[in-house]
Amino acid sequence: MTTLQSLIQVGDGRTLSRGEFLSLINTYNWFLKDQTQLHLTYCQDSDGEVIVEGFLNISWGVTRPIRLQIQDDKQTLPLTPLVPPEPSSPVSPVSPVSPLGNKRGMMRWGEYSDLHQIDETQETVFSNAPPPPPVPYETATLRPIRHKHTELEAESNLFRCRSDAALVKMRRKKSASQREKERQHRFSINGHFYNYKTSIFTPTHGAFTKVRINSRMSTHQVIEQLLHKFKIQNDPEEFALYCVHQSGEKRKLCNRDQPLWERILQGPSEDIMKVFLMDREEEEVSNDVAQYLNLELPILEQVLLKLREEETKEIQRVISKYHHQHRLLSHVLNTKLSPHIETSV
Structure with a gap:
C-alpha cells in the first residue's frame, strides 16, 4: 500500500496531518462498527491526492413539494425473432422433418398470412405424409422414457439441496446491462414509491436517506446524485445542503465545498451534526444566535x-x-x- 503524504488536503484549503487523518477515519469506522457497509474507505491516486469514499446520510428538510419522474429511463430492447424449438425439445420429443422443409412437426399460427391460400397440392402432401413412429413409454406410466445421466443427476441433486436464492445466483451472472438497470432502479423516499396520483409530494421533515459519494464530489454534484437516485425532476439549483448542529447552528454549504469532508471532520454522530437537503432560500443561523435557541x-x-x-x-x-x-x-x-x-x- 502506498504511504500517505504527511499533509492531506481536506477541502477549502484546510489540511490534516497523516496521523490526524488516520485517527479520524479509524474513529469514524469504529463508531459504525456494527454497520460495516457504512465504513469509509480511502485510496491515493497517482497525484498523491487522498480520496475517501462512503455513504453520506442526508435528511430531508425541503418545504416545497418535489416532483417524481413519470417514467424511468429504460431502454427499449429490440424484438428478437422466435427461435423454433429443437427436435429434442420437451414440447415435441419427436419432430420429423415435414415435406415442406419445416423441421417442426406441426405448423404454427402466423406462418401463413391467410389459411385459405393453402392449395390442394399442399393438402395432398400433408395427407400422404408418413405417420410419426410410436413414442416408447415407460412400463407403469404413460410418460416417455427419460435417459438418465449420472453427472446431470448429481448436479440436479446438488442444486436441489440449495435455496432458491443461491440457485439463482449460481446460474445467473449479472451482465453490464443488468447492473446498469439496477443502478437506474427507482428507490422509494422512506416508503413513498412512485404513484401518478402522489407523484408531487413533500418528504417527511427529518427523514433521512443514504447516498454513496466520494470526497472529490462538490455540493452540487451530491445534490444531483441524490435527485437522480430518486428520479426527482426538480432543478438541483432549487436546493442546497445545510450542516445543522445540535446547538441550532445552520450553515449552508457552498458549491465548492465537499460534503463528505464536512461529515468526516464533524464525526459520524448524527446527534452532533446532520446534513439536510433544504430549499436554497433557507436562512442560515449563526453560532452567536444558535447559543440562545435551547x-x-x-x-x-x-x-x-x-x-x-x-x-x-x-x-x-x-x-x-x-x-x-x-x-x-x-x-x-x-x-x-x-x-x-x-x-x-
Missing part, C-alpha cells in the same frame, strides 16, 4: 430585554456623538465664513 422561555425574555436596553443605550450614544460632531463642524464653518476686520495703528 434556553428556556423566561431566560430568553430576559435576554431580549437586556438586548433592547443595550440597543437603546447604543442609539443614544450615536445620537449624542452626532450632535457633538454637528456642533464642532458648525463652529469651524462659522469661523471660516466670518469676515476679517483689519485695524490700523
Whole structure:
C-alpha cells in the first residue's frame, strides 16, 4: 500500500496531518462498527491526492413539494425473432422433418398470412405424409422414457439441496446491462414509491436517506446524485445542503465545498451534526444566535430585554456623538465664513 503524504488536503484549503487523518477515519469506522457497509474507505491516486469514499446520510428538510419522474429511463430492447424449438425439445420429443422443409412437426399460427391460400397440392402432401413412429413409454406410466445421466443427476441433486436464492445466483451472472438497470432502479423516499396520483409530494421533515459519494464530489454534484437516485425532476439549483448542529447552528454549504469532508471532520454522530437537503432560500443561523435557541422561555425574555436596553443605550450614544460632531463642524464653518476686520495703528 502506498504511504500517505504527511499533509492531506481536506477541502477549502484546510489540511490534516497523516496521523490526524488516520485517527479520524479509524474513529469514524469504529463508531459504525456494527454497520460495516457504512465504513469509509480511502485510496491515493497517482497525484498523491487522498480520496475517501462512503455513504453520506442526508435528511430531508425541503418545504416545497418535489416532483417524481413519470417514467424511468429504460431502454427499449429490440424484438428478437422466435427461435423454433429443437427436435429434442420437451414440447415435441419427436419432430420429423415435414415435406415442406419445416423441421417442426406441426405448423404454427402466423406462418401463413391467410389459411385459405393453402392449395390442394399442399393438402395432398400433408395427407400422404408418413405417420410419426410410436413414442416408447415407460412400463407403469404413460410418460416417455427419460435417459438418465449420472453427472446431470448429481448436479440436479446438488442444486436441489440449495435455496432458491443461491440457485439463482449460481446460474445467473449479472451482465453490464443488468447492473446498469439496477443502478437506474427507482428507490422509494422512506416508503413513498412512485404513484401518478402522489407523484408531487413533500418528504417527511427529518427523514433521512443514504447516498454513496466520494470526497472529490462538490455540493452540487451530491445534490444531483441524490435527485437522480430518486428520479426527482426538480432543478438541483432549487436546493442546497445545510450542516445543522445540535446547538441550532445552520450553515449552508457552498458549491465548492465537499460534503463528505464536512461529515468526516464533524464525526459520524448524527446527534452532533446532520446534513439536510433544504430549499436554497433557507436562512442560515449563526453560532452567536444558535447559543440562545435551547434556553428556556423566561431566560430568553430576559435576554431580549437586556438586548433592547443595550440597543437603546447604543442609539443614544450615536445620537449624542452626532450632535457633538454637528456642533464642532458648525463652529469651524462659522469661523471660516466670518469676515476679517483689519485695524490700523
